[in-house]
Amino acid sequence: MTRQIVIVGAGVVGTAVAAELAVLDGFEVTVLERESGAPRGSTSLAPGLVGIYNEAEILTTLARESAEVYSTLGAGFARSGGIEIATSTDSAHELAQRAEHARAAGLLVTETAPGGLPASVAGMVNADHVVAAWYYELDGTAAPAVITAGLRRRAEDSGARFVGGADVVGITSGTRASVRTRDGQTWAADEIVLAAGVWGPTLAGLVGIELPLVPLAHPYVYGPRRPDLHDGPFLRWPENHIYGRVHGDRIGLGTYDHVPVPVEQDGLDQGTGLAWSADLTPMVDKAQLLLDPAFRFEPEERVNGVFAVTPDNLPFLGPHPEASGVWIAQAIWVTHAAGAARALRSALTGTEPLPAPLAVDRFAGRDRQDLTSEALRLYQDIYANDSSASS
Incomplete structure (x- = not known):
């Protein structure tokens, strides 16, 4: 039947x-x-970062399997790798522990000297701010x-x-x-x-x-097209709640470093691309301070997207x-x-x-209301799982 x-x-x-x-x-x-x-x-509107490791074991499993499926499609996914950067000694310690846990989960992670970053991203990063970096080989970028x-x-x-x-x-x-x-x-x-x-x-x-389930607004911006950019690993600065990648010939940059902005269901009538909010501009400007001065930009495209989070x-x-x-x-x-x-x-x-x-x-x-508050609290630590939230 x-x-x-x-x-x-x-x-x-x-x-x-x-x-x-x-x-x-x-x-x-x-x-x-x-x-x-x-x-x-x-x-x-998704920027297409496929980071395999997560503190929640089940999410690591789902990401690993997702990357395997995407690799069979013939287009739209590359095992570009991902780099996590620390700009303070405290963050370097936290990311070293995270890398150790990722290795224990069977992932390939290596520490990379700030001066030894891949050529595709080295010029994008303000090396003066980098204390340490880790390269996650199996991560990828997606369209x-x-x-x-x-x-x-x-x-x-x-x-x-x-x-x-x-x-x-x-x-x-x-x-x-x-x-x-x-x-x-x-x-x-x-x-x-x-x-x-x-x-x-x-x-x-x-x-x-x-x-x-709580929909939240989230800013992501794209810089102007420039011929000296090349695809490579995506970047995360966890302590600053910032991430970025090269999309072909332009830089994309996103930030969680702002007060969470919930979006009600009736605010989604026109889709997940909301009008840009001027309140987000200072946060984007702040995020660019982590870029090499030569790669900072006036955004050509500003995306105020919406994605859903849980408690x-x-x-x-x-x-x-x-x-x-x-x-x-x-x-x-x-x-x-x-x-x-x-x-x-x-x-x-x-x-x-x-x-x-x-x-x-x-x-x-x-x-x-308690559940909504917990979801908002976790927004800036979007890659972490709070197991106590459901206890």
């Missing part, structure tokens, strides 16, 4: 899930996307739109159907679930997978679920016990998307249960 799966959201997460499920015998996969053209979710397109081709080649202009306004859970779109169509399903990123709370609300910096992945037939794959970045899709496939087919730390109902009974 054919098992009908309806996935809501055609960003990198929903498309990765479709690619994993469509190859299975007996599965009929339909992906519903609100936009008629390219999706306007977080995937479209999220290219990866998503590759996953979609894989899914469609296996029989998945993508439907644009399908704005979901109703979801019925139960033994025979269904999804209703604004144009009046109804899509029957054995299982529904909600993978609409920052719109997760709205979709979950359609089946009576309050999902503690413990872990995704929501799995079925919700309060809504039979409804599965949730939310708060998942490009870094973990393909790995999360693999894990979801294993759970749907009964091969392997999903990791307990990702349980959709792990915050049940907690005060919503």
Whole structure:
């Protein structure tokens, strides 16, 4: 008997899930996307840093598997490596410990002298500020739109159907679930997978679920094009909450060094690209002080994007016990998307249960305002997991 799966959201997460499920015998996969053209979710604005190591073991596993999948697509992903830089002795000590933990997890990490940084990034960094650096060999850089397109081709080649202009306004859970779109169509399903990123709370609300997922605004800027730049490892300055990479022939720079800015669901009507806020400009200017003076720039493009965070910096992945037939794959970045899709496939087919730390109902009974406060607190330490948040 054919098992009908309806996935809501055609960003990198929903498309990765479709690619994993469509190859299975007996599965009929339909992906519903609100936009008629390219999706306007977080995937479209992601800077494409795929850092493998995370303090949460499950995220390291999902990132490792995601990179393996992306490497098979033929385009959109490169094992460029990643470099973490310390600009103080305290930070150097913390990053040395982090590198040791990453090695214990089986990753390739080497300490690099400030004067021995790869040529592709050496000129970008103000060496006067660098105390120590570590190179994560298996990290990579991605073009999220290219990866998503590759996953979609894989899914469609296996029989998945993508439907644009399908704005979901109703979801019925139960033994025979269904999804209703604004144009009046109804899509029957054995299982529904909600993978609409920052719109997760709205979709979950359609089946009576309050999902503690907090969309936040986040600045990322691009400099002018210049011929002396070359692709290479991405950079992180953890103590300063700053990161950057070269995108072909221009520098991209992002910062978490600002007061978190929550975005309500009704503020996402036009997508995840918000109008630039002047309040973010001083933070971007401050971030540029870590660049070599010759590489500082007046941004040619300013992105005020939105991504979703949770109270413990872990995704929501799995079925919700309060809504039979409804599965949730939310708060998942490009870094973990393909790995999360693999894990979801294993759970749907009964091969392997999903990791307990990702349980959709792990915050049940907690005060919503407290959960939001915890998510905001973790914003600046986005690469860390706070296991106490769900205790």
